[in-house]
Amino acid sequence: MIKVEKLNSGYGKLQILFDIDLEVPRGEITTIVGPNGSGKSTFLKSLFGLTDIFSGRITYQGKDITYIPPHEKTKMGISYLPQTNNVFTNLTVRENLRIAGYILNGEELEERINFALEVFPELRGILDRKAGSLSGGQRQMLAMATALVRKTKILMLDEPTAQLSPKLAQVIFDKIVELRDNYDITPLLVEQNAKRALEISDVGYMFVSGRVAYGGSAESLLNHEKFQSYFLGVVGIEEC
Amino acid sequence: MIDVLIGAMVWSNLLVLLALGLTMTYITTGVPNFAQASFAIVGSYIALTLLRLIGLNPYLSIPVTFILGGILGLSTYYIALKPLIKRKASIEMLMIATLAWDLILFGIIGAYSEVLSAITKKTETLFVFTSLDFNIYGIPGRLIVSSLLVLLTILGLYLLLYKTKFGIALRASMENPSLAEAMGINVENTRLFSWFLSGALACMAGSVLPYLQEIVPQTGYFIVVSIFAASIVGGLYHIVGALVGGYIIGISESLFTYILSILLGPGVLVYSKVISLLMMIATVLLHPRGITGTEMWRRVERWLNL
Amino acid sequence: MVELITLILFFFALYVIVSLSLNLEFGYGGIPNFGKALSVLTGALVVGGILNRLLIWYFGIEGDFISASSLAAYRMTEIVSQNPLIGLGIFLFCVTMAVVAGAIAGALSILPSAKLKGDYLGVTLLAISEVVYLILFYNTEIVGGYYGVSVPDILAFVPGEYRVYAYTVLALICALLVYLFLEKLLNSPYGRILRGHRENEDLIKAFGRDVMKLRIKTMALGSAIAAIAGVVFVFYSSSVVVNAFNRVEWTFYPFLIVLLGGKGNNKGVVLGAFIFVLLKMLIDFYKFDIKYLLHLPFEAVWLQYIVFGILALLILCYKPEGILKEEPIYTPPIKSRLKTNP
Numbered sequence: 058m059i060k061v062e063k064l065n066s067g068y069g070k071l072q073i074l075f076d077i078d079l080e081v082p083r084g085e086i087t088t089i090v091g092p093n094g095s096g097k098s099t100f101l102k103s104l105f106g107l108t109d110i111f112s113g114r115i116t117y118q119g120k121d122i123t124y125i126p127p128h129e130k131t132k133m134g135i136s137y138l139p140q141t142n143n144v145f146t147n148l149t150v151r152e153n154l155r156i157a158g159y160i161l162n163g164e165e166l167e168e169r170i171n172f173a174l175e176v177f178p179e180l181r182g183i184l185d186r187k188a189g190s191l192s193g194g195q196r197q198m199l200a201m202a203t204a205l206v207r208k209t210k211i212l213m214l215d216e217p218t219a220q221l222s223p224k225l226a227q228v229i230f231d232k233i234v235e236l237r238d239n240y241d242i243t244p245l246l247v248e249q250n251a252k253r254a255l256e257i258s259d260v261g262y263m264f265v266s267g268r269v270a271y272g273g274s275a276e277s278l279l280n281h282e283k284f285q286s287y288f289l290g291v292v293g294i295e296e297c
Numbered sequence: 298m299i300d301v302l303i304g305a306m307v308w309s310n311l312l313v314l315l316a317l318g319l320t321m322t323y324i325t326t327g328v329p330n331f332a333q334a335s336f337a338i339v340g341s342y343i344a345l346t347l348l349r350l351i352g353l354n355p356y357l358s359i360p361v362t363f364i365l366g367g368i369l370g371l372s373t374y375y376i377a378l379k380p381l382i383k384r385k386a387s388i389e390m391l392m393i394a395t396l397a398w399d400l401i402l403f404g405i406i407g408a409y410s411e412v413l414s415a416i417t418k419k420t421e422t423l424f425v426f427t428s429l430d431f432n433i434y435g436i437p438g439r440l441i442v443s444s445l446l447v448l449l450t451i452l453g454l455y456l457l458l459y460k461t462k463f464g465i466a467l468r469a470s471m472e473n474p475s476l477a478e479a480m481g482i483n484v485e486n487t488r489l490f491s492w493f494l495s496g497a498l499a500c501m502a503g504s505v506l507p508y509l510q511e512i513v514p515q516t517g518y519f520i521v522v523s524i525f526a527a528s529i530v531g532g533l534y535h536i537v538g539a540l541v542g543g544y545i546i547g548i549s550e551s552l553f554t555y556i557l558s559i560l561l562g563p564g565v566l567v568y569s570k571v572i573s574l575l576m577m578i579a580t581v582l583l584h585p586r587g588i589t590g591t592e593m594w595r596r597v598e599r600w601l602n603l
Numbered sequence: 604m605v606e607l608i609t610l611i612l613f614f615f616a617l618y619v620i621v622s623l624s625l626n627l628e629f630g631y632g633g634i635p636n637f638g639k640a641l642s643v644l645t646g647a648l649v650v651g652g653i654l655n656r657l658l659i660w661y662f663g664i665e666g667d668f669i670s671a672s673s674l675a676a677y678r679m680t681e682i683v684s685q686n687p688l689i690g691l692g693i694f695l696f697c698v699t700m701a702v703v704a705g706a707i708a709g710a711l712s713i714l715p716s717a718k719l720k721g722d723y724l725g726v727t728l729l730a731i732s733e734v735v736y737l738i739l740f741y742n743t744e745i746v747g748g749y750y751g752v753s754v755p756d757i758l759a760f761v762p763g764e765y766r767v768y769a770y771t772v773l774a775l776i777c778a779l780l781v782y783l784f785l786e787k788l789l790n791s792p793y794g795r796i797l798r799g800h801r802e803n804e805d806l807i808k809a810f811g812r813d814v815m816k817l818r819i820k821t822m823a824l825g826s827a828i829a830a831i832a833g834v835v836f837v838f839y840s841s842s843v844v845v846n847a848f849n850r851v852e853w854t855f856y857p858f859l860i861v862l863l864g865g866k867g868n869n870k871g872v873v874l875g876a877f878i879f880v881l882l883k884m885l886i887d888f889y890k891f892d893i894k895y896l897l898h899l900p901f902e903a904v905w906l907q908y909i910v911f912g913i914l915a916l917l918i919l920c921y922k923p924e925g926i927l928k929e930e931p932i933y934t935p936p937i938k939s940r941l942k943t944n945p
Contacts, residue, residue: 105479128481142476145469155462156469160481190599207480329726331637380920388721389635390919393858396637397915400855404908411901518850519737522730529726567741574734578715581727585719 058083058211058243059104064113066103072111073099075267081211082260086237086244088275090251091264092287097247098140100264101213104245105137106130117211132160134210140219143200146189150180150199153188157203166206173205176240177232194225201232211243212236218250226250230257255279263287301555303440307509309547310443311337314450314502315520316527316539318370318495323533324471325491326382328391332373332399333524334517336496338406340366340503341512342413345424349417355426355504356442362500370496373398374488399517407514422514426507439508446501451540458536519570523550526573530580532587532594541588546573609771611884613839616774617832618876620781621853622860623869624828629858630866630929631789632821633801635725638712638732640853642826644739644845645708646701646833650754651746651843654697658755668744672752676841679755690757694773694838701830709826710819717815733850740845751844754837770839777835781828785869788824797821798867829853851908856883859911862918865925874926883907 059081067073073096081087089097102108104115106127115123122130127137144153154173158166174181177198183191188199197217204212214233218226234257236242248254255261261278263271271283278284319333340362344355377398381391413421431438458464470477470487478484506512523546531542550569557565580587588594621643628634651672658675665671683690716727743750761769788794796817800807804814837843856879864875886893890903899906918925 127479131479131481137479139476142473145472145476147468147472148465152465152468156465156477156482157480159462159466187599203480327722329722331729377916384920384923386919386923389629389633389725390923392635392637392722392725393862394916394919396855396858397912397919399912400851400908400915401912403851404905404912407908408899408901408905411905415900518733522733525726525730529723564741567737570734570737574730577730578727581719581723582715585723 058118059245060116061104062114062116064100064103064115065111066099066108066113067111068108073108073267074103077113077269079262079269079272080260081243081245083243084237084241085259086233086246086257086275087260087262088246088248088251088254088258089262089264090248090255090278090284091270094266095264096267097264098215099267101137101215101245101247104213105135107137131207134208135213136204136207136209136211137213138200138204138215138217140215144188144196144203147187149185149187150191151184153199153203154180154206157206161206169206169208173202176205176235177202193221194228197221197229198232201229201236205240205242209242211245213245213247215247216249217246218248218254226253230254233257251284252279298555301551303437304509305548305551307437307439307443307505308551309544310440310447311502311506311509312523312527312547313447313540313543314443314498315524316531316543317450317454317536318491318498319524319528320531320533320536320539321491322370322374322495323528324536325488326374326378326391328378328388328395329525329533330373330495331392331395331521332402333495333499334519334521335399335402335406336366336369336499337503337506337520338512338514338517339369339402340500341507341516342406342409342503343500344426344504344507345421345512346413348426348429349413349419349421355429355507356438359442359446359501359504362504363497366500366503367493367497369500370492370494371489373496374492403514403517406517410514423511424507425511427509430508437508439505443502443505446505450498454536522570522577523547523573526577528587529577529585530587532589534586535589538587538589545588546576549573549576606767607884607888609767610888611880613767613771613774614884615877615880616771616778617836618857618860618880619778619873620832620835621829622857622864622872622876623778623781623785624825625857626861626866626869626872627785627789627797627828628821628825630861630868630872631794631797631801632818632825633721634713634818634821635721636728636822636825637725637854637858638728638730639829639857640848640850641712641728641732641735642705642709642829643833643836643853644732644736644848645705645826646830646835647837647843647845647848648739648746648833649701649704649830650697650834650837651752653700654693655752655754669747669750669752672747672754676753676755680759683755683757684759687760690755690760693755694757694834697834697838698831701834702827705827705830705833706823708830709822709824712826713818713822717818729850729854732854736845736848736850746843746845748845751842753842756841757838770835774835774839777831781831782869782873785828789869855915856911859915859918862915862923862925865927865929867929868925868927871925871927883911886910 061077061079064074064077065072077100089100091097099108103110106125110123114121117133117135145156148156154170155166158169161169179195179198180202183195188196191199218229221229230253233244236244246254255275255278258275261273261275262269263278263284271278271281315333315337319330322330343362343365344358347353347358347361348355377394378391381394410422433441458468466477466482467487467490470482470484474484527542527546528539529542530545531538531540549572553572554565554569557568584591621639625636625639628636655672655675658679659671662675662678664674712728712731716724739745740748742748746752758766758769796807800814800817807814807817860875860879861872863879864873865871886903886907893899893903
């Protein structure tokens with residue numbers, strides 16, 4: 058669905074990503090893992106158009122979107138949820154959902170909000186609460202629900218389970234699976250919680266120092282020695 | 298004593314209107330506007346002109362000053378700030394730009410006051426409207442009008458910000474412009490709106506100000522500290538801060554001057570600025586985000602369910 | 604014509620002193636000192652408020668402060684006209700006091716906001732300066748306020764027709780000394796840390812330097828220097844009139860000069876001061892001709908404000924680095940390397 062070829066990007070003169078080749082297949086969960094500072098969050102930002110792209114090509118359903126600005130991408134069905142500040146804390150849950158569909162007209166907006174609430178019924182009881190007063194899990198669900206309002210086809214999530222309890226993290230992972238299975242949404246995750254994320258994923262990539270160190274099925278990555286060395290702490294970074 | 302209270306309320310009402318604009322433009326554009334006080338004096342001179350040339354009562358000229366003030370606010374943004382923001386100028390440079398704009402307005406006000414004097418054959422460099430004020434059961438018009446203006450402004454802002462789609466978008470862009478942009482909201486509109494309103498409210502306040510005190514072209518330099526004190530004490534990151542800060546500063550200034558005048562005799566008006574300055578410094582030292590940035594305020598808000 | 608040139612040179616010297624001090628604070632240190640006028644006013648206050656009171660006490664003059672000041676100033680001037688050393692002694696005494704008072708005023712005024720970021724810093728400094736100005740302006744008992752007070756003529760020994768020239772030379776000497784002092788200072792480790800602080804506060808913190816102390820020190824130094832200009836100015840005009848120390852003349856114009864010349868470049872600031880003073884004095888000197896020539900229905904001073912406001916906006920927009928750009932720092936080791944490998 059998204060294809061990245063030889064992407065070089067960063068901020069200003071500082072290059073962070075080098076020659077990234079990556080593919081996100083439709084209807085599958087793709088997860089990117091890697092140590093801190095490996096450039097995986099920067100990669101999501103590059104896809105969404107929040108960094109400087111030096112060279113390379115990004116295509117979405119066959120269309121070149123390398124240099125398309127973020128709000129245009131939103132209209133094309135690409136959503137990006139940053140790790141923090143992904144909802145408006147001063148707005149109520151209802152207002153957050155309404156604002157997510159700012160570009161839709163009245164009737165369509167109501168329809169989409171109802172749809173988002175079907176997927177996230179947990180939000181129904183707290184519609185008039187301020188997003189700032191929600192728990193971490195509720196906030197993450199609200200953020201994902203806002204993406205549904207926007208008719209998202211591909212949903213990029215930057216560490217959606219960071220700072221959540223293992224139990225809540227599982228709820229979020231289950232929701233991500235549900236989005237793939239029932240609503241034809243293609244999730245693209247960046248996760249610190251690598252093992253559990255890969256367990257629900259179809260495709261897995263590992264970034265090291267701004268480059269793709271491994272790409273393949275999630276299962277194969279889980280069993281790969283590089284992955285084990287990083288996340289199960291067998292060898293140090295220098296040896297990779 | 299009752300006169301002191303009336304004066305305090307009128308001054309507080311006007312400060313609220315002036316601080317509202319300052320806070321709003323600070324939230325949307327991130328620059329403290331040093332020309333805010335001059336906006337008010339421009340409003341005073343627009344009201345004076347309409348009074349002298351077509352005999353319009355300054356209260357009735359408020360709709361005109363509102364609109365012209367809005368245009369003034371917009372041109373401040375378009376001429377002095379937007380070109381710099383586009384070039385990614387630092388906040389210090391933007392502040393110098395508002396100082397420069399303030400000086401330009403000061404020059405225009407001064408020049409205009411002399412032009413107007415030449416037309417009306419009177420001295421227009423110093424004027425008051427006090428003798429024109431009306432009275433209902435002993436309550437002076439300036440108190441009624443300024444209170445009404447504040448009420449209308451708050452009501453209007455509340456309806457706009459909480460009940461319309463544009464308003465929700467405004468609040469969203471004030472809180473997190475980049476996220477709002479990602480949702481397809483044009484954040485530039487928020488800036489334009491806040492600058493229009495800032496100029497409009499300030500000029501509106503300016504057309505009532507001559508009922509309270511003498512106006513000279515330099516009056517802006519006299520009131521600017523009070524406006525900043527109101528916004529900072531109330532909290533620069535919250536619109537409601539202007540309301541809270543405006544009344545705290547307005548009433549403290551008036552009462553402090555009153556007590557001083559009993560102790561020391563007349564001529565102590567200038568010391569009212571000392572109390573504003575001290576309150577501002579205390580805020581900056583203890584809690585730079587002001588009253589509306591405190592935990593206690595957040596609890597009050599939750600309790601009010603705002 | 605000689606009169607105009609002297610006038611230009613005198614104010615050039617004054618603005619060089621004040622703008623260089625602002626360049627230290629803002630250009631090198633990144634502190635937006637929108638309360639610059641306060642430090643110049645402090646210099647005036649030292650002469651009008653402290654020296655005058657000492658003289659009144661010394662001569663045992665009775666009566667209200669303003670008229671007693673006139674008498675004291677007159678008597679002191681008489682003495683100075685016979686004895687040049689006393690005049691110079693008074694000048695040095697006042698400069699010393701002004702440096703101390705300026706340093707204290709500068710340090711105190713930044714104290715509340717020294718930890719905060721640029722906007723709060725600038726607003727607080729402006730507010731403090733404005734309130735002090737307003738009090739000194741409206742309260743005529745401190746330093747004469749809007750009436751003004753006389754101060755002695757410390758160069759009374761110079762024959763009347765050369766007096767203005769003597770003051771101009773004195774001002775130019777002060778400006779030169781300030782320039783040399785600052786050039787030396789800014790090439791010291793302190794100067795490099797100051798620039799580093801402007802670019803990246805956290806870096807300085809990481810090097811174990813206290814940002815707050817650095818800012819207080821810089822403001823103390825900058826205000827001490829600018830206070831000297833206040834002293835020279837009031838002796839030159841033989842009076843203190845508080846209006847002369849307003850925000851436009853001594854805060855905004857120095858900012859305009861620093862921007863025009865190039866912030867972070869002392870040579871540029873000197874050049875900027877010259878261009879600015881030339882323009883300002885020409886407008887001041889020919890104000891009646893300008894008014895007549897352009898058929899202005901108002902005083903030319905308003906036009907001056909508008910012109911300088913627009914000039915500042917144009918510089919901010921089109922030439923924010925000024926006429927002369929900031930030079931890179933060459934420490935001795937770098938210099939020697941540049942010599943060996945050009």
